[in-house]
Amino acid sequence: MKHFARLLFITLTLLRFGVDEIALGRVRQPWLRALARLIAIGRSYDEPRGPRLRQALERLGPIFIKFGQVLSTRRDLLPADIANELALLQDRVPPFDGAAARALVEAGLLNELGRKFDDVFDSFDNTPIASASIAQVHFATLKGGREVAVKVLRPNVLQAIESDLAILHTVARWVERVSVDGKRLRPRDVVAEFDTYLHDELDLIREAANAAQLRRNMASLDLIMVPEMLWDFCTSRVMVMERMYGVPISQVDRLRQAGVDIPKLARDGVTIFFTQVFRDGFFHADMHPGNIQVSIAPETFGRYIALDFGIIGTLTESDKDYLAQNFIAFFRRDYKRVAELHIESGWVPPDTRLEALESAVRAVCEPHFDRPLKDISLGQVLLRLFQTSRRFNVEIQPQLVLLQKTLLNVEGLGRQLDPELDLWSTAQPFLERWMNQQIGWRGFLDRLKDEAPRYAHYIPALPRLVHQALSIAARKVEDELAPASAAQVTALLKEQRRTNRLLQAMLWVAVGFVVGLCAVRLLSPYVLR
Structure with a gap:
């Protein structure tokens, strides 16, 4: 009954704001158009469709607001009036009372950290600087004068x-x-994945930890900044971080006037995304324009500023390797390899005809190469691939749902910054370089050096361990020789000789490995130049 009441509320809200007309007004099926006209009888609206859709999503709550945030980046799929209104959901969701936010901060500091509000903050602005579906952000100043941003969960x-x-x-x-x-699409697994990420987003300690990890990962990439978390003041419902100064990435005209190289900014965004995904397997998975700013300060001019780390995606080494090989095969138009990878990974049944799958993938992807981003809709490509996947019974992988969502966000940002950006050619050199580091000579040397401390601990003990093994084997032979027959003695001696040869071979391999490590340390500065 509780779910029924919520479903009824959702239905009535959609009807109240005329969302049914927006959704069904331009469908191809005549019976759906007729249904939309029938439902609309007797209704009239004082506001245009864009504000009505935004208000409906705001009224329905956080999950619907997040859906609107994703849609707002797809200006190639939405009319401009709707996209402009949905963009307001990125950081302009109606805020809750600032005094209530301050009270939540006071309670969190006192109950979880044993600190008084006035002992921590010199000032606290009750007017939020940003308000989203889960939380809102206030500027404040700590005792000592450091400016910070305070994120507070909604009541x-x-x-x-x-x-x-x-x-x-x-x-x-x-x-x-x-x-x-149903079974192929695995909707229960997908919803479970979404459930997990939403609950993670409700724990601000977890979000702060995500930000700290991303900050460490990105420290070597001089393209993006991540605010420092102030752990002494963070709780499960309140997060205090370094205040960042930047221009929202959606304000392209303002960035251009400040002298920012917009095409370079678009390329840098692609580089950041693929670095997080393929190098680290740890990526910002909520990259809508409300969470991305650009610095115009002289010392950090043109660098991205990442905000809001509640939704972070992770990939295993096998996921990264599979995806990278797929991307590279796509870029090289090696559709046979794409089909082979799908079969090898188990995403399609093993009895799938390779030639048929290759032909289907070629038909989907070939028309989209050698074209600027403004002429490519990744959404349409994904739709065609979805239709193809149904034919071949491809199973949807829940662990990649966030990656798909983030890729759509990246495309939306790239389209907004530089419609001429070629997403494929920008990403291809990066992925080929990454694959070379993973499976090439340099990747082998890097992994060898990573494992060197572990082997250095065990290798010096190998001679002693071999001697102990030989001694134990000799005593075992002596114990068994006395009552044994001649044939048994001969068999035991042969077994002993095989064991000795094996142990000697292991010892020589160990010695060779030590020599190899020494050579790597001596030669790697020259090989890796």
Whole structure:
């Protein structure tokens, strides 16, 4: 009954703001157009469709707001008036009372850290600088004068999310049970993945830890800045971080006037994304324009500023290797290799005809190469691939759902910054360089040096261990020789000789490995130049 009430509320809200007309007004099926006209009888609206859609999503809560945030980056798929309104959801969701936010900060400091508010903050601005679906941000000044940003969770946000997630789980079970594609699409796994990431986003200690990890990862890449977390003042509902100064990336005209190289900025964004995904396997998975700024300060001019680390994606080494090989095969138009990878990974049944899958992938991807980003819709490519995947029973991989979402966000940002950006040619050199580091000579040397401290601990003990093994084997032979027959003695001696040869070979391999390590240390400065 509780879920039914929420479903009824969602339906009535969509009807109240005329979302049904927006969704069904331009469909091709005549019966759906007729249904939309029938439902619209007797209704009229004082506001245009863009504000109505935004207000409906705001009214429905955090999950629907996040959906609107993703849609706002796809200006190639949405009319401009709708995209402009949905962009307001990125950091302009209606805020909750500033005094309530201050009270939450006071309670968190006192209950979780044993600190008084006035002992920590010199000032606290009750007017939020940004307000999103899960939390809002206030500027403050610590005792001693350091300027910080304070993120505070919305009151009762957990209850609102739990209600909608329960509905999503129910719908996913229903779809998996009745839909022909239900088992292949794995909707329950996808919703479970979404559930996990949303709950992670509700724990600000976890978000602060994500930010700290991303800051360490990106320290060597002089293209992006991540704020420092001030751990002495962070709690599960309040996060205090270094205040960053930048221009929202959506304000392209302002950035251009400041002298920022916009095409370079677009290319840098692609580099940052692929570095996080393929080098680190740890990437910012909520890269809508409200979470990205650009520094115009002289010492950090033109560098990205990342904000909001509640949703972070991770990939295993096998995921990264599989994806990189797929991307490189796409860039080289090696569609046979793409088909082979799908079969090798188990994403398609092993009896799938390689030639048929290769032909299908070629038909989807070939028309989109050698064209600028403004002429390519990755959304349309994904739609075609989805249609193809149904034919070949491709299983959707839940661990890659966040990556797909982030790739769409990156495309939206790239399109907004530089419509001429060629996403494929920008990414290809990076991926080929990464693959060379993984499977080439340099990758071998790097892994050898990484393992050297571990082997250096065991190798000096090998002669002693070999001697002990030989002694134990000799005593065992002596014990067994006395009552044994001549044939048994001969067999035992042969076994002993085989064991000795094996142990000697192991010893020589160990000695050779030590010599190899010494050679690597001596030669690596010259090989890696």
